[in-house]
Amino acid sequence: MTETLWWILSVLLIFVGLAGTVLPALPGTALILAGIVLGAWIDGFARVSVPTLIVIAVLAVLAWVLDYVAGLMGAKRAGASRYALIGAALGTVVGLFMGLIGVLFMPLVGAAVGEYLAQREGHGSFGSGAGPGGSALPASAVPAEGMADGAAQSGATVKQRGRGQRVAHGAAGQKAVQVGVATWLGIMLGLLAKVVLACIMVGIFVAALVF
Numbered sequence: 049m050t051e052t053l054w055w056i057l058s059v060l061l062i063f064v065g066l067a068g069t070v071l072p073a074l075p076g077t078a079l080i081l082a083g084i085v086l087g088a089w090i091d092g093f094a095r096v097s098v099p100t101l102i103v104i105a106v107l108a109v110l111a112w113v114l115d116y117v118a119g120l121m122g123a124k125r126a127g128a129s130r131y132a133l134i135g136a137a138l139g140t141v142v143g144l145f146m147g148l149i150g151v152l153f154m155p156l157v158g159a160a161v162g163e164y165l166a167q168r169e170g171h172g173s174f175g176s177g178a179g180p181g182g183s184a185l186p187a188s189a190v191p192a193e194g195m196a197d198g199a200a201q202s203g204a205t206v207k208q209r210g211r212g213q214r215v216a217h218g219a220a221g222q223k224a225v226q227v228g229v230a231t232w233l234g235i236m237l238g239l240l241a242k243v244v245l246a247c248i249m250v251g252i253f254v255a256a257l258v259f
Contacts, residue, residue, distance in 0.1 A: 136159040157228065
């Protein structure tokens with residue numbers, strides 16, 4: 049009876065771990081490894097030997113490394129800012145409350161929003177404020193003709209600034225989308241690699257038990 053309960057716990061750990069390879073709130077590969085080690089211990093390491101467990105442990109570490117590095121490399125290749133990485137992490141957490149679709153796509157949204165905020169901060173207020181020498185002279189010191197010319201120049205400057213702001217906003221939005229997609233692709237590739245390696249871990253364990 050006790051052995052049966054141990055086996056139930058082993059299988060439960062493995063299944064929860066498989067779910068954890070998709071759900072970031074659970075340490076998927078660690079739970080799978082724990083379930084496999086428990087199963088090997090129950091059997092006295094007769095069928096699942098220590099060398100086999102070492103191979104499975106190496107696969108678990110590799111899965112964790114790929115999951116971390118893939119998302120980071122995708123973000124770095126796109127020139128992601130620190131805000132984009134933080135946004136992707138926050139998007140992942142928010143996605144947990146939105147089901148599988150949220151888990152898959154909220155990191156993209158979070159990275160894009162984070163990068164957009166970083167671009168806005170980098171551009172300041174997108175061209176607002178007076179430049180060097182932009183302070184105005186007293187009206188009494190300017191002739192009437194000069195005031196007319198100054199008014200025309202001010203109008204042209206305002207229009208130019210408006211166009212500059214629109215261009216800056218557009219560039220920031222485009223960069224944010226690029227970074228969001230690159231970060232999301234990296235995360236998805238890491239997730240795929242983690243799922244595949246987790247399935248290989250379980251496959252090796254089952255094969256060792258059966259054969």
